[in-house]
Amino acid sequence: MNARFLSYLVKRLLMALLTIFLVIAITFFVMHAIPASPFSSEKAKSDAVIAALEAKYGFDKPVVVQFWNYLKNIAHGDFGLSTGWIGNTVIDLILGGFSYSARIGFTAGFLAIIFGVVLGSVAALRRGKFLDKLIQVTTTALVSMPSFVMATILLLVFALQLNWFPSLGNQPGGLFLPVVSLMLYPMAYVTKLQRSSMLDVLGQDYIRTARAKGVRNSRVIFKHALKNTLTPVITYAGPMMAYILTGSMVVENIFSVPGLGRLFTNSMLRTDYMMIMGVTIFLATMIILMNFIGDILYKVVDPRIDLG
Amino acid sequence: MADKKFKNPLSLQIDPGLFEKATDEEKAQQVTMRESVSFMRDAMRRLRKNRIAMLSLVIIVLIALIAFIVPEFYPYTYTKQDVTAQNLAPFRYSAKEQMKIDKGQSVFPHIMGTDNLGRDYAIRVIYGTRISLLVGIFSALIVVVIGIIYGSISGYFGGKVDMVMMRIVDIIYSLPDVLIVILLSVAIKDWVATSKSALIARLGAGMVSIFVVFGLLYWVSMARQVRGQILSIKEQEYVLASKAIGAGPARIIRKHMIPNCVSVIIIIAAMQIPSAIFTESFLSFLGLGVSIPMPSLGSLASDARTALRSYPYQLIFPALAIFLIVLSFNLLGNGLRDAFDPKLRN
Numbered sequence: 001m002n003a004r005f006l007s008y009l010v011k012r013l014l015m016a017l018l019t020i021f022l023v024i025a026i027t028f029f030v031m032h033a034i035p036a037s038p039f040s041s042e043k044a045k046s047d048a049v050i051a052a053l054e055a056k057y058g059f060d061k062p063v064v065v066q067f068w069n070y071l072k073n074i075a076h077g078d079f080g081l082s083t084g085w086i087g088n089t090v091i092d093l094i095l096g097g098f099s100y101s102a103r104i105g106f107t108a109g110f111l112a113i114i115f116g117v118v119l120g121s122v123a124a125l126r127r128g129k130f131l132d133k134l135i136q137v138t139t140t141a142l143v144s145m146p147s148f149v150m151a152t153i154l155l156l157v158f159a160l161q162l163n164w165f166p167s168l169g170n171q172p173g174g175l176f177l178p179v180v181s182l183m184l185y186p187m188a189y190v191t192k193l194q195r196s197s198m199l200d201v202l203g204q205d206y207i208r209t210a211r212a213k214g215v216r217n218s219r220v221i222f223k224h225a226l227k228n229t230l231t232p233v234i235t236y237a238g239p240m241m242a243y244i245l246t247g248s249m250v251v252e253n254i255f256s257v258p259g260l261g262r263l264f265t266n267s268m269l270r271t272d273y274m275m276i277m278g279v280t281i282f283l284a285t286m287i288i289l290m291n292f293i294g295d296i297l298y299k300v301v302d303p304r305i306d307l308g
Numbered sequence: 309m310a311d312k313k314f315k316n317p318l319s320l321q322i323d324p325g326l327f328e329k330a331t332d333e334e335k336a337q338q339v340t341m342r343e344s345v346s347f348m349r350d351a352m353r354r355l356r357k358n359r360i361a362m363l364s365l366v367i368i369v370l371i372a373l374i375a376f377i378v379p380e381f382y383p384y385t386y387t388k389q390d391v392t393a394q395n396l397a398p399f400r401y402s403a404k405e406q407m408k409i410d411k412g413q414s415v416f417p418h419i420m421g422t423d424n425l426g427r428d429y430a431i432r433v434i435y436g437t438r439i440s441l442l443v444g445i446f447s448a449l450i451v452v453v454i455g456i457i458y459g460s461i462s463g464y465f466g467g468k469v470d471m472v473m474m475r476i477v478d479i480i481y482s483l484p485d486v487l488i489v490i491l492l493s494v495a496i497k498d499w500v501a502t503s504k505s506a507l508i509a510r511l512g513a514g515m516v517s518i519f520v521v522f523g524l525l526y527w528v529s530m531a532r533q534v535r536g537q538i539l540s541i542k543e544q545e546y547v548l549a550s551k552a553i554g555a556g557p558a559r560i561i562r563k564h565m566i567p568n569c570v571s572v573i574i575i576i577a578a579m580q581i582p583s584a585i586f587t588e589s590f591l592s593f594l595g596l597g598v599s600i601p602m603p604s605l606g607s608l609a610s611d612a613r614t615a616l617r618s619y620p621y622q623l624i625f626p627a628l629a630i631f632l633i634v635l636s637f638n639l640l641g642n643g644l645r646d647a648f649d650p651k652l653r654n
Contacts, residue, residue, distance in 0.1 A: 144631055146590060264490075
């Protein structure tokens with residue numbers, strides 16, 4: 001941990017915090033630009049009731065004051081009260097949903113990386129052979145399939161036609177299909193990354209040197225090559241997180257998983273602005289932090305990279 | 309030689325009378341510069357050799373022709389409902405239509421069946437495809453225009469201007485784009501619904517916000533690449549060499565900057581199209597896309613979920629269409645990258 005690395009770390013952290021602040025500001029001001037009051041869309045209420053409700057939720061103050069208050073509250077972990085699920089705080093709803101989404105999301109992400117690295121390495125080592133071609137065709141097809149298409153087709157085939165898995169996420173084994181539909185796209189992407197990175201590394205001089213001095217093939221691959229191929233995969237961790245979190249919005253709806261994504265789409269239907277803001281900020285923070293961790297890891301595992 | 313002027317045969321003095329002017333043809337032989345079109349021609353030749361990319365291109369052209377021409381003479385429209393012909397399977401006829409056929413009248417078959425309101429499904433899928441293609445192409449256009457202008461200004465001026473402009477790009481780059489698209493489409497849904505402009509009302513909240521967000525966020529990778537190219541080309545030795553032999557800025561821009569940027573621009577624009585189509589279908593699936601009754605491939609797939617077990621074909625057709633479109637664009641994009649990337653040239 002030298003001074004250069006530390007200064008990079010601080011710079012990158014400040015950048016991440018600035019981005020989070022920007023997301024909060026964008027979210028807040030976009031939601032406040034909506035002319036309709038969140039209460040006016042509901043059943044007939046008298047003006048006095050609406051005014052009382054707006055005062056209760058602090059909607060009657062100037063926007064800048066509201067923004068400052070909102071920032072202060074967020075810093076204390078208070079995202080306000082939900083207007084769509086009366087009697088619940090936004091943060092409780094978010095954490096409740098996140099426990100499901102995290103389980104699906106991290107499993108999917110973990111499996112995607114493991115399978116992706118293995119498949120990509122195999123394809124690179126069997127370059128030009130049948131197995132390589134098969135893997136390439138499959139991954140190309142998989143990255144052309146939106147998550148909702150994947151999820152609905154899996155639901156149709158494996159849950160409704162073959163009855164192998166339950167169609168609802170809250171039944172035993174019900175999280176299998178959501179995880180699979182979320183992991184296939186990132187898995188295919190990691191496979192592509194890993195294949196080209198493995199091919200690149202295998203062409204390096206130090207691999208030739210290792211082979212020339214008689215090191216066994218398995219040792220060349222695991223000891224010399226694999227470690228150096230993983231850097232592109234690590235940088236994909238952030239974008240993968242973004243894909244999985246947004247993908248879970250449709251997948252959780254399709255399989256009726258009570259996670260964060262379903263909560264988000266439902267809060268749009270109920271025009272629950274506090275909820276929409278809370279979930280957007282929460283998800284964005286997760287994605288930005290994941291990007292941050294990915295970038296830092298990238299520099300840690302590969303000291304050759306210049307810390308610009 | 310009879311009329312020797314110099315006495316000493318070893319004299320290095322030159323007799324001008326022995327020389328004659330070169331003809332234009334002979335001059336032309338001395339020009340070693342390749343024709344300026346050869347870069348594009350070169351790339352196109354490589355692209356034509358790539359069978360997968362050419363097949364994808366043919367499929368895209370076919371899909372585009374179907375999407376833009378077929379609705380003009382198709383006997384059904386995407387809005388016309390027929391309560392007697394609900395949820396027909398492909399190539400089935402309703403009782404009313406069967407009677408017409410029995411009487412000897414001809415009824416155009418429902419190639420992909422009908423939906424739960426009795427609308428012909430084939431024309432709805434075709435309209436959805438049209439929306440997807442339009443979104444893809446317009447988004448790519450927005451990205452190309454903004455990205456090139458921003459990137460070339462940043463790269464051309466360099467120094468402080470470049471640093472500030474690239475910091476802005478860094479920040480925009482790290483914003484979670486899909487979340488902001490969703491947020492914007494939620495926010496402008498009401499505004500779109502009450503908008504006086506017929507165009508905006510027809511496009512729908514999702515489409516408007518996609519275009520807005522592409523204009524605000526998605527051009528950054530294009531800007532980065534264009535800037536990077538211009539910065540690195542400025543420093544190249546061949547630019548220095550052409551300056552040394554007297555080439556002006558116009559020639560350097562024409563011969564070196566543009567050909568080197570064109571490849572990056574084409575590659576990124578081609579990659580942008582499938583990503584825009586993905587985003588649009590995702591939003592439509594969530595109900596934030598085009599306004600009813602305009603169909604989109606995403607909203608068709610979403611509607612199909614309610615009766616998935618009974619009418620699976622209502623999912624299969626739009627799913628297949630979107631898969632085919634995105635796959636073709638991806639493969640064409642790969643082909644273009646291989647054909648245009650100067651680093652891979654050999």
